[in-house]
Amino acid sequence: EAQVTQNPRYLITVTGKKLTVTCSQNMNHEYMSWYRQDPGLGLRQIYYSMNVEVTDKGDVPEGYKVSRKEKRNFPLILESPSPNQTSLYFCASSFLRLAGSTDTQYFGPGTRLTVL
Amino acid sequence: ILNVEQSPQSLHVQEGDSTNFTCSFPSSNFYALHWYRWETAKSPEALFVMTLNGDEKKKGRISATLNTKEGYSYLYIKGSQPEDSATYLCAFKRQAAGNKLTFGGGTRVLVKP
Numbered sequence: 031e032a033q034v035t036q037n038p039r040y041l042i043t044v045t046g047k048k049l050t051v052t053c054s055q056n057m058n059h060e061y062m063s064w065y066r067q068d069p070g071l072g073l074r075q076i077y078y079s080m081n082v083e084v085t086d087k088g089d090v091p092e093g094y095k096v097s098r099k100e101k102r103n104f105p106l107i108l109e110s111p112s113p114n115q116t117s118l119y120f121c122a123s124s125f126l127r128l129a130g131s132t133d134t135q136y137f138g139p140g141t142r143l144t145v146l
Numbered sequence: 147i148l149n150v151e152q153s154p155q156s157l158h159v160q161e162g163d164s165t166n167f168t169c170s171f172p173s174s175n176f177y178a179l180h181w182y183r184w185e186t187a188k189s190p191e192a193l194f195v196m197t198l199n200g201d202e203k204k205k206g207r208i209s210a211t212l213n214t215k216e217g218y219s220y221l222y223i224k225g226s227q228p229e230d231s232a233t234y235l236c237a238f239k240r241q242a243a244g245n246k247l248t249f250g251g252g253t254r255v256l257v258k259p
Contacts, residue, residue: 034189061245070155072235072249073190080244088246120190124245132178132239134192135247 032057036121036138043111044146051106051141053121060126062104063088063135064096066117073120079104080126111145118142148172150238152250159226159257166222167253169236173217180237180247181210181221190235193221226257 034055043049055062060081065073065088075088079098093115095107104123108115119142122135150171159165171179178197184190194203199214207224223230233254237247 063245065249070251072150072152072251073237073247074249075246078246126245132195132197133245134180134195135245137182137189137191139187139189 032136034121034123034136034138036119036141038141039139040142042144042146045112046110049108049111049143051108051119051121051143053104053106053138054102055104055121055123055136056102057123057136058101059123059136060101061135062098062121062123064094064104064106065120065122066090066115067120067140068117076106076119111143113145116143116145148238148240148248150236150248150250152234152236152253154253155251156254156256159223159230159255161226161228161257161259163226164222164224165226165255166220167234167255169219169221169238169250171217171219171236171238171248171250172240173215175240175242176214176217176238177241177243178239179212179214179219180239181219182235182237183208184233184235184252185231186233193234221253223255226255228257228259231255231257 063078064076121138181193182190196212201212
């Protein structure tokens with residue numbers, strides 16, 4: 031089954047304790063992206079990757095890191111989480127079309143993070 | 147940062163009634179408009195991708211229209227059912243933006259039996 035998986039689904043942590051949220055897709059997609067969802071603000075892009083070892087900042091990258099060492103995986107790293115990073119996080123993937131794309135993005139189930 | 151807005155933020159609909167809501171987006175440099183349906187605790191799922199002015203798409207009781215000249219899209223639900231309860235997200239893609247989508251804040255629909 032084609033899917034995007036994220037782990038963990040729920041996480042409660044404390045300020046400053048490094049954490050990683052994993053994302054994996056089995057559709058051989060080049061493009062992967064992380065979003066955070068906050069009430070009334072929609073999905074805001076944190077980071078994206080166009081292929082292995084190619085990553086770039088989205089609209090709200092502060093406080094986050096990513097890596098893309100393998101095509102299928104795109105982990106999100108919070109080196110020193112703070113309460114304002116409490117949010118619902120989504121990973122998404124799609125094929126890459128450099129000239130523009132109408133490909134839909136496939137989303138993972140979300141990770142609800144609470145930072146105390 | 148592009149301005150993509152959805153209204154209303156939420157609405158309650160009686161089962162069997164029809165409803166519609168709006169996504170507004172920049173009318174310049176338009177490439178595509180995506181609609182997603184997001185049920186709580188699930189992944190957002192693609193409903194439509196719309197690219198041409200005047201486009202109309204339909205999937206069951208849900209349909210969407212697109213006006214790129216004035217920068218809006220309507221999503222319609224005909225004869226709402228409780229299973230239509232979800233948040234509906236629109237996402238704008240501009241020209242030369244590759245795969246980047248800019249999302250609106252969503253319209254949360256609750257269908258009451």
